[in-house]
Amino acid sequence: MTELILQALYSGVLQGGSYALIALGLALVFGAMKVINLAHGELVLLSAYIAYSVEAGLGWNPILAIPISLVVVCLTSAMVYYLVGRIKKDREINSLILTYGIGVILTNMILLIWKADVRTTGSTWMQEAMVVGPFYSMRSEVLFFAVSLVMMVGLWWWLSRSWYGRAVRAVSSNRDAAKLMGIDPGYTELVSFVVAGILAAVAGVALYSYGVVSPAYGSVLTVKAFIITVLAGIGSIPGVLIGALLLGVAEALTVTLASSALQELVGMGLFLLVLFVMPNGLFGAKGRRG
Amino acid sequence: MKFNKTIIAMLLAVYIGVPLAFGSDNYLMSLLVASLVIGGVALSWALLGNLGGMVSFGHAAFFGVGAYASAILSMKFGVPVLISILLGGVGAVVASLAMFPVLRLRGPYFALAILAYAHIFRILATQWTSVTGGAGGVSNIPRLPELFGYDLSSKTGGYLVILTIVVAFAAIYQYIRRSHYGLALRAMHESEDATRVIGVNSTLLKGLMLLVSAFMCGVVGAFNAHYINFLEPDYAFSGLWVTIPIVAAIFGGYRTITGPIVGAVVVYLIDQLIFKNIIPSGHQLVLGVLLVSMIIFSPDGLMPLLRKLTRRTHVAT
Amino acid sequence: MRHLSGSTRRALQLQMSPQEDLSEIIKLTSETKTMKTTYRRIGLAALVACGLGLSAAQADELLVGVELPLTGTLARVGAGMHEGIMVAADVFNKKNTKHQIKIITVDNESAPAKAIAAVEKLASQGVLAIDGGYGSNNIAPASDAANKLGLVYVTSGGVDDSLVNSGRKNFFRINNSAGYQKAMVGLLDDLKVKSVSILYSTKEATSALAHELEKTLKPKGVTVVVHAFDPAITDFKPIINKVKLQDKSEVIAMVGYENDYVGILRAARVLKPNVKAVVGVWSLATPKMAADFPDLMPNVYGTAVLPFPAEFKTPEGKSFSEAYQRIYKKEPDYLGQFGYVQSMLLFNAIARAADKGTLKKDGIAEEMRKTDSETLIGRVQFSSNGDNLNFSHRMGQHQGNKIVIVWPQADATGKANFPGVPW
DSSP states (O other), rough: HHHHHHHHHHHHHHHHHHHHHHHHHHHHHHHHSOOTTTTTHHHHHHHHHHOOOIIIIIOEEEEEGHHHHHHHHHHHHHHHHHHHHHTSSOOOHHHOOOOHHHHHHHHHHHHHHOOOOOOOOOOOOHHHHEETTTEEEEEHHHHHHHHHHHHHHHHHHHHHHHHHHHHHHHHOHHHHHHHHHHHHHHHHHHHHHHHHHHHHHHHHHHHHHHSOOOHHHHHHHHHHHHHHHHHHTTTTHHHHHHHHHHHHHHHHHHHSSSSSGGGHHHHHHHHHHHHHHOTTTTTTOOOOOO | OOHHHHHHHHHHHHIIIIIHTTTOOHHHHHHHHHHHHHHHHHHHHHHHHHHHHOOOOOOHHHHHHHHHHHHHHHHHHHOOOHHHHHHHHHHHHHHHHHGGGGTTTHHHHHHHHHHHHHHHHHHHHHHHHHOOOOOOOEEEOOOOEETTTTTTTTTHHHHHHHHHHHHHHHHEEEEEEEESHHHHHHHHOOOHHHHHTOOOOOHHHHHHHHHHHHHHHHHHHHHHHHHHOOOOOOOOOOOOOHHHHHHHHHHTTEEEESSHHHHHHHHHHIIIIIIHHHHHTEEEHHHHHHHHHHHHHHHHHHHHHHHHHHHHHHHHO | TTTTTHHHHHHHHOOOOHHHHHHHHHHHHOOOOOOHHHHHHHHHHHHHHHHHHHHHHOOOOEEEHHHHHHTTHHHHHHHHHHHHHHHHHHHHHHHHHEEEEEEEEEOOOHHHHHHHHHHHHHTTTTOSEEEOSSSSHHHHHHHHHHHHHTTTTSSSSSGGGGGTTSSSSEEEEEOOOHHHHHHHHHHHHHOOOOOOEEEEEESHHHHHHHHHHHHHHGGGGGEEEEEEEOOOOOOOOHHHHHOOOIISSSSSEEOOOHHHHHHHHHHHHHOOOOOOOOOTTTTTTTHHHHHHHHTTTTTTTEEOSSSSSOOSSSHHHHHHHHHHHHSSOOOOOOHHHEEEEEEHHHHHHHHHHHHHOOOOTTTTHHHHHHHHETTHHHHHHHTTTOOOTTTOEEEHHHHHHHTEEESSSGOOOOOOOOOOOOO
């Protein structure tokens, strides 16, 4: 039994790391602009399908798809930003519906281009087992867990040290004051969308390497990312990692100890629990209640 | 409620005119029934958004609970179909009571919390095999009965039933809006703090709107179950019961009462009769494009847009 | 036609194409070398030309409606089935001069309400029967609509038993979950397996099959452990770990769809549970899976109608395969095969009813009930409720880059590699 639980914990942690990468982009934009990009999951999915085309069409390792993904996904993300910027009133609600519609468009585009078959990497290197002590995993899972951590550290550094990063934080806390200080809020918000695109691109390639994708999967990803964002609380990058790990481990434990049919239930239950008990999330700033 | 001539004329047209003109064309009648189901959900969604001020992404929860409740009541307990449809609405209300804790959440949180509920209900329906038949679903759900010798399970019969449901709900919506509840709710939107100061219990009001919205959506879901006669969790709680009503409501104008209904019928018919024949594989994409365009150019929907355009021509002359 | 010689009459009566008739007759008549022969030649040629004109006029067009999910969640299966139906129409039309089948397709977008609307649209366009459908949720209301309109409904996409137990008179299906279960249980019997872990997706068709499997295996003294999983799961390691450490079964049975198989096999390759075989159901023992996932497939079993490379022994099988290659440039998969079989049975029934002139008087349903044919999936007969009780699938195994039929023994093209797993 302990062996089962330990393996579940290990798998859960690895899975959580990947979830964190998927959720970071959504959390960043939410923190910066108070806008929830419901098309974020579709951006990740788009990147995964680009990785598929690269591998199936050119025969390259999916990692080499990252540069192409970056370009495509960042452009798409910028377009989402542009459209969101065109909303004249009730931005919070209307941006929800707008990005929802964009998500529908992206999902159907993916369906049209790549058809409805399920896709995943055929690369043996990615799928090889990696045994660390008594723990089993796929090479791709460990690899992208490490990548995820690196990107999180990078993002944290960027937000706290670089000019644009700090500008993003300034704009999100007080837009007008930031404007007075010479920061162009529009451009800064665009930057945050593009960075979210970078994160989504890498997350998508990772997803393609360790998991299976299908056109309908985009909305599932968005929901997971949002759950993690809520768990984390606004404006907290470490919170996203902790929230993601929590979700991953909870899912793995539920499957192991209870039934695997309840895996999705865990995420939803956790989400609602946090909303009831700690609406600010685990690490969020105060003042979030309606 | 004012029964002016336009309303009476419209009611006559849809109750008598449409069946007379199109009753023999089964295909068109099927489309109309399906679009009115969407219209009913869109109406309940818009009601929650307008009067309750809450956008929800999980109305599929109410739809599915209503459908299952009615199916189970009529099959396992022999409740007559028309009554079980109403009880289906009650079932959805009971489900919405479980959502009360999330009422105090702000916009996006509430919207996605309701979505979480929809997922949970779907998984419950899949797992609670003894009651809901599990993933295999419920088959041979009883049809609509005969009423005064008229077979309601016929195409036109089904049309008349869903039409009555939608018209009744529109009337209820109008009634609430005109009542002092509606006044309180509108004041609440302007400033929740101010209304709280004068003693309006905003959370209670919002809760009432959630109950009403849930009831309406549940009844529509129940009707659909008895019309299709087969129910399974993925279908009852499908994301399509969220997406298409939202598109319909936004398109038709979600601040008005007739907007969501007209939007649903127009969008559905144009999609099925025109777009489907032009772009067989991609026409659902068009719905997304429609939604995006409407939000950007005319967030209040098609009606205000048309009004704006006609007003301009008036001024020009 | 009385003044024609016996051989000429026979030549005309054979199911040859008009051009073949013509050349055969000219060959026969050129053997005599008198003036009479010349006149006869001209006379016969004129007659044959009339016959050509007549037969062209006689090739009537029979409309068949197809409603399938071509978009939405079931798009993949709908598209596959559609291919089979179109191939069937092509093969039928080539062989038949008297009747030509014309297919009208309407997408039901994986939605029941649209399936009903599709049936009604097709009915208004004058189709004689409805072919297609996938998913009991969609098939139930659609076949009811067809029934109300007096149209026969033929499908291979609905395994729920309520479809045939609800008194539908015009409903016919060529497969059912019992057939899949018979195949899996048969294989497990043959391999003398003592313990099985069944992993199944909580979707309609897969749950039904998994429960039936459990009910059939337990009385035989086989230890069965079932694990249900949510269709959205991608990481199967926790489940496989349970199988490895707790169940310790001999065989893993997977009841799901492609993404589930891939996930399970991947997790198994990492954790390497001590099992002797991995058995799945539909969409697994296919050349496509072998091509897309060569590392995951070796020795895996799945249901399969035909081995790969397919060795078609019957002329029908040959024309099927040849037509599929010509039109779609690929090997048929199980969806295409089912779509083909159901359609050919339907087209033949329609043709027979047309010949008897009973098209408008429930003739098609009558002819369908009289069906007794050997098809690619075995012998098909319809019971009074429209079910094909003979249906029993076959099991294939991935061996090398081939798929070998290993059960039932009568149809086997090779021996099973047992024990054998992809790692």
